[in-house]
Amino acid sequence: MxxxxxxxxxxxxxxxxxxxxxxxxxxxxxxxxxxxxxxxxxxxxxxxxxxxxxxxxxxxxxxxxxxxxxxxxxxxxxxxxxxxxxxxxxxxxxxxxxxxxxxxxxxxxxxxxxxTPATISVPGAAEYAIPAKPVSQLLKHWYQIVENFAHKPQESLTLAIVGGGAGGVELALSMQAHLEIEKRTRGLTDESLMPNLTIHLFQRNAELMPNYHHSVQYLVHQLLTKRGIQVHLGESVCKVEPNKVICESGLTVECNHIFWVTAASxxxxxxxxxxxxxxxxxxxxxxxxxxxxxxxxxxxxxxxxxxxxxxxxxxxxxxxxxxxxxxxxxxxxxxxxxxxxxxxxxxxxxxxxxxxxxxxxxxxxxxxxxxxxxxxxxxxxxxxxxxxxNLPEMGEPKDKVKFPPSPYPPLSHSSSVMRCAGCGSKVGSTVLEKVLYRIKQEQPIREERQDIVIGLDTPDDAAVMQVPANKLMVQTVDYFRTLINDPYIFGQISANHCLSDIFAMGATPQSALAIATIPYAAPAKVEETLYQLLSGAVKVLNQTQAPLIGGHTTEGAELGFGLTCNGLAYPDKLLRKGGMQPGQVLILTKALGTGTLFAADMHRQAKGCWIDAAVESMLLSNQVAATCLMKYGATACTDVTGFGLLGHLMEMVQASGVAVELQLETIPVLPGARKTLQKGIFSSIHPENLRASRYIANFEQWEDHPNYPLLFDPQTSGGLLASIPVEQANSCVAELKALGYESSGAIALIKKHVAGTQPITLIHHSSVRQDL
CATH class of the missing domain: 3.50.50.60 (FAD/NAD(P)-binding domain)
Incomplete structure (x- = not known):
C-alpha cells in the first residue's frame, strides 16, 4: 500500500x-x-x-x-x-x-x-534603570507604578527618562498624561498634582529628537515645558545609582524610577x-x-x-x-x-x-x-x-518548489511523492542511530542502572529489565497526536502525560518505550524532528530516573508520540481508584481546560497567553504531587485525562462504592477556558464525555454554571485526583501550593452512597468549607 x-x-x-x-x-x-x-x-x-x-x-x-x-x-x-x-x-x-x-x-x-537601548557604557544603568526594551519588562514596571500611584496619589513620585529621541519624548508625555488622569479621577486638583509628580527628561544632545526637523524639535520642547516635564538638554548621563541619575556636568537628580530610552544597540x-x-x-x-x-x-x-x-x-x-x-x-x-x-x-x-x-x-x-x-x-x-x-482564509499553493539536490522531485499543489506503508514506513535506521547518539551525548543518564539487562546500547529485538522480587510491575501506555506545534515541548508534555498513570498508582518509574510518528520529510528533516521530540521526552524521563530503553518510529501524515511506561511499587503502597472512603476530601492538583483551549487553538481562537498557561500546567510533572498526597494519607488516586474530571471521578466512585458532593465553584480553571467554552468551542470528545452527566443527581440546576462544561473537558497531562482524610486537607493543599501546584484545592466531599440514587451531587462552596 x-x-x-x-x-x-x-x-x-x-x-x-x-x-x-x-x-x-x-x-x-x-x-x-x-x-x-x-x-x-x-x-x-x-x-x-x-x-x-x-x-x-x-x-x-x-x-x-x-x-x-x-x-x-x-x-x-x-x-x-x-x-x-x-x-x-x-x-x-x-x-x-x-x-x-x-x-x-x-x-x-x-x-x-x-x-535594545544601549546601557553597557554607563555604569549602573543595567542594574538600576528600566530599559525600554524588552517592552514586557517596561510594561511590568509601569503597571506597578500606576497601581502604586493610584493607591497613594498624595505621595510624591519622581520619574527620570534618559534619552530625548522620539521614544523618550513620547514616553514622557504618555506617562505624564496617564498619571495626571489618575490624580483627577480621585478628585485631586491640578495644583496638588505638580508638587507630587515630577518627570525629568535627559538628552545628551543640544536638541530633542535629533533625527527630526528643527520645527518639530522646537514644538516638542515647548509642549514638554508647558506640561511641566523638566527637560535637561546637553546633559550626558555618566552614572546611575539606586534612585539617582548623575550627569557629566555634575547635575544629580534623585528619582523613584529611571527609564532608559537611549540609542539602540x-x-x-x-x-x-x-x-x-x-x-x-x-x-x-x-x-x-x-x-x-x-x-x-x-x-x-x-x-x-x-x-x-x-x-x-x-x-x-x-x-x-x-x-x-x-x-x-x-x-x-x-x-x-x-x-x-x-x-x-x-x-x-x-x-x-x-x-x-x-x-x-x-x-x-x-x-x-x-x-x-x-x-x-x-x-x-x-x-x-x-x-x-482578522486573518483571511489560507490560499492554495501554486508555485513549484525546487530544492536541488534532494532525494525528492519538486513539489507543488498537484505533485506528490509515493511512500510505502507497513514496515516500509519506518524511520531509517541511520536517522534513528544519529538521533539517539546525539541525545545520549547531550542528556546522559546520571547513574548506571543495573536493572537494565538489555537496552538501547545493544541491537537485540527487545529490551530486558530486571524486576525485584519484592515489588510489583506497573505498566501503562498512551499515545496521541500532537496538540502543539513544537516537538520539543510536545515530547515533554507527552512524557509527563504517560508517566502520570505510574505516579497515580503510587509507583516509581523504572523505564519507558517510545513510539513516534514523524511527518514525511527528507531524511535530515526527519532526523531534526525526531531529535527535538525525543530530546523533550528524554529530558522528562531522565528527571524521573526512568531511562528510555527502546521503541518504534514510523513516518506518517502528522506528528504523534506516546510511551509505554513501566514502574515499580511495593504491594502495600499501591494506590488504586477503589480506595475512597466516606468522610474524606477530594483534592485536585491542576486546573482544567486544556481540551477546549487547544480546540480553540486549532480554530485560531485562543490567545497566546492562554496556551502559554496551559503548556506551563502540562509541563508540571505529577511526581512530586503524588509523593505529597501519599504523605497526607491518600487512599485512592487517578490522573485526570481524556475522560474529563467527571469521567475519571466516576471510575473512582464506582470502584469505591461511594457518593460525592462536588463543588463546581472550587474547580480550578486555566486562563481563557471559560471564554472558549462560552463561545461553544469544545474538544471533539466532549460530547462523548457529556454522557456521564446522567450520574449527576441535580445537573439541571447547574448546567448553566460556567464551570459545568469543564466537568467533561478532556485533559492532556492533567492533574491528580486523590482522596485524603478531611483533617489533612488544609495542610496537604498548602504544601501542594508551596511545591508549585498553585491550582491545587479541595473540590469535593466523599459520602456514603444511598442505593437507588445518583452518586454525584453538585453543591455550593460553603458546604465544602464548612466540613473542612
Missing amino acids: QQNLQPIIKDLVLIGGGHTHAIVLRMFGMKPLPGVRITLITESYDTPYSGMLPGHIAGFYNHDQCHIDLQPLARFAQAQLYIDRVVGLDLENKKVICAHRPAVAFDLLSIDIGS APLWLKAAGLATDEQGFILVNDRLQSLSHPHVFAAGDIATIVNYPRPKAGVFAVRQGKPLFENLRRILLGKPLKPYKPQKQYLSLIGTGDGRAIATRGSFTLPPHKLLWHWKDWIDRRFMKRFS
Whole structure:
C-alpha cells in the first residue's frame, strides 16, 4: 500500500516576532510553500506594536489592542512556534542556539529581533534603570507604578527618562498624561498634582529628537515645558545609582524610577556568530535584506542596517520591509532571482502627545498637536492591527518548489511523492542511530542502572529489565497526536502525560518505550524532528530516573508520540481508584481546560497567553504531587485525562462504592477556558464525555454554571485526583501550593452512597468549607 505525501525538504527559521516577521507569517499563511517548514523562535507569545505602545501607556489601549498575538498567527501560517531566547548561532552547521532547548537546524534564516537601548557604557544603568526594551519588562514596571500611584496619589513620585529621541519624548508625555488622569479621577486638583509628580527628561544632545526637523524639535520642547516635564538638554548621563541619575556636568537628580530610552544597540551574539555587522553590532544587509557575509541569512527591522540606504531605527521601516522580505525569502526557496528593496527617504510621523492629540511631521512639514491628527493615527494603527486579528482564509499553493539536490522531485499543489506503508514506513535506521547518539551525548543518564539487562546500547529485538522480587510491575501506555506545534515541548508534555498513570498508582518509574510518528520529510528533516521530540521526552524521563530503553518510529501524515511506561511499587503502597472512603476530601492538583483551549487553538481562537498557561500546567510533572498526597494519607488516586474530571471521578466512585458532593465553584480553571467554552468551542470528545452527566443527581440546576462544561473537558497531562482524610486537607493543599501546584484545592466531599440514587451531587462552596 502506498500513500501520497508532500515531504518537508527545507527549514525556514525566523528569529524574533517583530513587525516584519509578523507580516511575513501572515503572507506565508496566504501563500504557503509546500515542502517548507517554518519555525518562529521568539521570547513571548505576543509582540508589542510600537505605534500603539505610547497610547497604551497613556491609557488609550489595553494590552490586547496593542500586541500582535503570535499563537493564532503561527497557526495560520502553519508554522512551528518555539518560545525561547536565542543566545547564539552556529552558522557553519546552520543551527540556532537557544537558552532552554536543543539547537534548532535551519536551511534559511531570517532575523527580526528589534533592538535594545544601549546601557553597557554607563555604569549602573543595567542594574538600576528600566530599559525600554524588552517592552514586557517596561510594561511590568509601569503597571506597578500606576497601581502604586493610584493607591497613594498624595505621595510624591519622581520619574527620570534618559534619552530625548522620539521614544523618550513620547514616553514622557504618555506617562505624564496617564498619571495626571489618575490624580483627577480621585478628585485631586491640578495644583496638588505638580508638587507630587515630577518627570525629568535627559538628552545628551543640544536638541530633542535629533533625527527630526528643527520645527518639530522646537514644538516638542515647548509642549514638554508647558506640561511641566523638566527637560535637561546637553546633559550626558555618566552614572546611575539606586534612585539617582548623575550627569557629566555634575547635575544629580534623585528619582523613584529611571527609564532608559537611549540609542539602540544589538545583542553581542550576532557579531560573535560571525555575521557582518556595523560598529553598533547591527547586521549588515544588502538591498535584498540579505546578510553581506552569509547569503542564507536575512535580517530586517531595527536589527538590520541596509548598507546602501542607512535609515533611523524606526518602526515604519520594519513594517514596510515585511512584503519585500517575504518575497525574497519565497524567491530564494523557489530558486528565483531576488528583488532589490529601496526604503523611502522621508516618511510621515504621527507623534502622540498622550492627551488625545498628535503631531504630524514629514521632512520640514509639521502640524502642531491636534485631536484630528490623533484620530488619524488611531485609524492607521487599528487598521494595521486588524490584519493580524482578522486573518483571511489560507490560499492554495501554486508555485513549484525546487530544492536541488534532494532525494525528492519538486513539489507543488498537484505533485506528490509515493511512500510505502507497513514496515516500509519506518524511520531509517541511520536517522534513528544519529538521533539517539546525539541525545545520549547531550542528556546522559546520571547513574548506571543495573536493572537494565538489555537496552538501547545493544541491537537485540527487545529490551530486558530486571524486576525485584519484592515489588510489583506497573505498566501503562498512551499515545496521541500532537496538540502543539513544537516537538520539543510536545515530547515533554507527552512524557509527563504517560508517566502520570505510574505516579497515580503510587509507583516509581523504572523505564519507558517510545513510539513516534514523524511527518514525511527528507531524511535530515526527519532526523531534526525526531531529535527535538525525543530530546523533550528524554529530558522528562531522565528527571524521573526512568531511562528510555527502546521503541518504534514510523513516518506518517502528522506528528504523534506516546510511551509505554513501566514502574515499580511495593504491594502495600499501591494506590488504586477503589480506595475512597466516606468522610474524606477530594483534592485536585491542576486546573482544567486544556481540551477546549487547544480546540480553540486549532480554530485560531485562543490567545497566546492562554496556551502559554496551559503548556506551563502540562509541563508540571505529577511526581512530586503524588509523593505529597501519599504523605497526607491518600487512599485512592487517578490522573485526570481524556475522560474529563467527571469521567475519571466516576471510575473512582464506582470502584469505591461511594457518593460525592462536588463543588463546581472550587474547580480550578486555566486562563481563557471559560471564554472558549462560552463561545461553544469544545474538544471533539466532549460530547462523548457529556454522557456521564446522567450520574449527576441535580445537573439541571447547574448546567448553566460556567464551570459545568469543564466537568467533561478532556485533559492532556492533567492533574491528580486523590482522596485524603478531611483533617489533612488544609495542610496537604498548602504544601501542594508551596511545591508549585498553585491550582491545587479541595473540590469535593466523599459520602456514603444511598442505593437507588445518583452518586454525584453538585453543591455550593460553603458546604465544602464548612466540613473542612
